[in-house]
Amino acid sequence: MTDPGPRGDSPPEEGAPPPAFRPEQASRPAGAADGQAAPGQAGPPPFPLRAPLRLSPKVLLIDPVRMLPSLLLPLLGVLFVGGFSARSYGWALLGIVGTVVFAIIRWATFTYEIAGDRLETKRSLISRSVRTIPLERIRGVDVSTPPMHRLLRLAVLKIDTGASGGDEEAELDGVTVEEADRLKALLLRRAPRQEGPVPEAAAAGPAERPIIKVPRRWLLYGPLSGAYLLTPFALVGGAVGLAFQLGNELGFxxxxxxxxxxxxxxxxxxxxxxxxxxxxxxxxxxALMYAVFTWDFELKRRDGYLVAERGLINRRSVSLESARVRGYEIVDGLAERWAGVVRVWAIVTGLGDSQTRGQLLPDVPRAVAHQVTEDAIGPYTAALRPHPPVARNRRLFRAIFPWALIALVSGVAAGATGTTVWWILLVLSLLLAGVGIPLGLDRYASLGHGYDGVRVAVRSGSLRRSQAVVERRAVVGWRLRQTWFQRRAGVLTLIAGVGAGKGGYEAIDVSEAQGADFPAEVTPEWLAPFREPAPPEPPFIPKPQTPPAGPHVTPHAGSPEMPPAGSSEPPPAGSAGAPSAE
Known part of the structure; x- marks a missing residue:
């Protein structure tokens, strides 16, 4: 039995309308079979169908080197057990050769290709694994060049989707720099591909508009963030841990x-x-570690994406889709606040590893950060509203009471035993309790929330103060949380549920009236059915005028003060015929 209708691979009848465009046809010209050129077409198609691609063979020089740290202990164990004999060196060499062979097999069995509207990665080592990623689900593409990759002109391309959580959906570790740029531009462009030759401008990539390039002199602000100040202790701790790990093999x-x-x-x-x-x-x-990670930081806009590039040894490029950016978070520590610098992160839906990938700005002056966020995302124009004074009392209590309690216990123990350790602990706890006073006041001054009609803002913290600004459309719900101590104080914590970033941002210790009025102001249509209507005002009833007191005189009939018989008109006020006040 034959199909009377036209098939997809047969030429259409004369006068028939052209068939509808299908995404899988984007990799071949119309009217051509797989691997064939279209009849009568002069130039090649923009995205010709080709065999699945592999990573660059240069990656085989990197994989064995990266496996050496995990093989170091086994190889040392083999050498020590064999007494550094010729046989032990042979076994160690066999292990290294096996590592190289395993890397070659992994390279030969991994392929990737863009098939129509999806990206497919395949691995066929022991079991066959095929991962398919629709192009419309891609939220960001990161390109990084670690030191060994940079020497060989290779790059690592990571693809992130909304469903990937904290891990990337796919990783191409070992493509050439040119291939990484081509794939990044292709994966981030979701429009249907046009037939015909590709213009040189399009082949070179979309136009860019720089937003800011951080001057190198601002790298001096890096140690103020606090995290990089612990670098020496981290290095010493790592060295001690490595010594204990390799101690037995090295005789230690x-x-x-x-x-x-x-x-x-x-x-x-x-x-x-x-x-x-x-x-x-x-x-x-x-400062050295900060410069390594944020060297030549540049933020620019490219084809609907915010692109951040940074790094000295490992140059990294992160792309964030502007349509999925819901706000930003401005963070500053105590030392940064004194210097007037802040850091900025983007609040993006479906972004994994947001603390690393979502950074919009390193330490820059506060005025520059507000200017950049206004240009890249949007301004926040309202002032923050203060929290009730009871919130200040709670901040002071939480900053002073623990150290005061330790001072009390230390004082009792020092008086009972006379030990020097207790006296030292008493002095330290009293000093920390005194420091808690300005710290508690600063924590209260940092509290605030606001709404400018477009964006919601909440702020809290002192040693690490954070102000989150999110769009009103990003708010998906409200949550009121109240502990036993907060109920006694008459305050609560208001959490704005956001489908991006951390998932929720807190306004700490707001009054109960603020906790009810603020959500109703931001999302009135949600809370209107749950709020009691205001009681109606009573109707206005004017009070009757009281005539002035005077002698009671009964007017005779026909007098001007007495109205005619049968008339309903009252006598004039103050006349003798008016009702007496007596």
Whole structure:
């Protein structure tokens, strides 16, 4: 039995309308079979169908090197067990060769291709795995170049979708830089592909509009963030952990570590000198690490995306779809606030690893940050509303009471035992309790919330103050949370549920009236059915005028004060015929 209708691979009848465009036809010209050119077409199609692609063979020089840290302990164990004999070296060499062979097999069995409106990655090592990503689901594409990749002109391309959570949906580790740029421009462009030759401007990529390029002199603000100041201690901790991990293989066991600790304890001046050196190295190493990660930070707009590029050793490019940006978060620490600098993160729907991928600005002056967020996302124009005074009392209590309690216990113990340790603890707790007073006041001053008709803002924190500004359309719900202590104080925590970023942003210790009125102001249509209508005002009833007191005189008939018989008109006020006040 034959199909009388026209088939997709047969030429249409004369005069018939052209068939509808299908996404899977984008990889081949109309009227051509797979792998064939269209009849009568001069140039090649813009995106010709080709065999699935593989990663660059240069990645085979990187994979074995990256596997060496995990093979280091087994190889050292083989050498120690074999007594560094020729046979032990042979087994170690066999392990290295096996690693190289495994890397070659992984490279040969991994392919990727763009088939119509989807990206497919396939791996066929032991079991066959096919991952399909619709192009319309792609939320961002990141391109990074680690040091070894940069030497070989390779890049790592990571694809993030709304359903990926904290992990990327796909990763192409080892494509050339040119292929990474081509794939990034292709994956982020979701419009149907046009037939015909590709213009040179389109092939070179979409036009860019720079928003800001952070000057290098602003890298000096880096150590103020606090996290980078702990770099020396992190390096020392990592070195100690590595020494304990490799101690047995290197002849440095627990007994040797214990003896070293006792030797240092008997010489406290060495510990003091090491601590001083670490403290002095904090700003230097902190600034160095900050410069490595944020070198030449640049934010620009490209084809509907916000693109942030940064990094000295590992150059990274992050693309955020502007249509999915719902707001921003401005963060500053105590030292940053004194210097007048802030950091900015974007609040984006469906973004994994938002603390790293969502950064819009490193430490920059506050005025510059507000100007950039206004240009890239939108301004917030209203002032923040203060929280009730009871919130200040709660901030002070929480900042002072724990240290005051420790001081009380230490004072009792010091008076009972006379031990020096308790006296030292008493002095330290009293100092920290005194520091808690300005800290509590600053925490209260940082509280605030507001609404300018378009965006909602909430702010809290002191050592790390954060102000989140989200669009009203991003708010998907409200949550009121009240602890037992908050009920006693008559305050509560109002949480705006947002389908982006952290999922919710808190206005801490607002009054109960603010907790009811603020959601009704932002989303009145949601809360109108749940709010009691105001009671109607009573009708206005005018009070009757009281005539002035006077002698009671009964007018005779026919007098001017007495109306004619049968008339309903009352006598004039104040006349003798008016009702008496007596």
């Amino acid at each position: 066991g627990q007994d040797a570590a214990w003896n070293l600790g006792q030797w240092l304890w008997e010489r406290p001046y060495l510990l003091l000198a090491a601590a001083v050196l670490l403290v002095l190295a904090m700003p230097v190493l902190g």
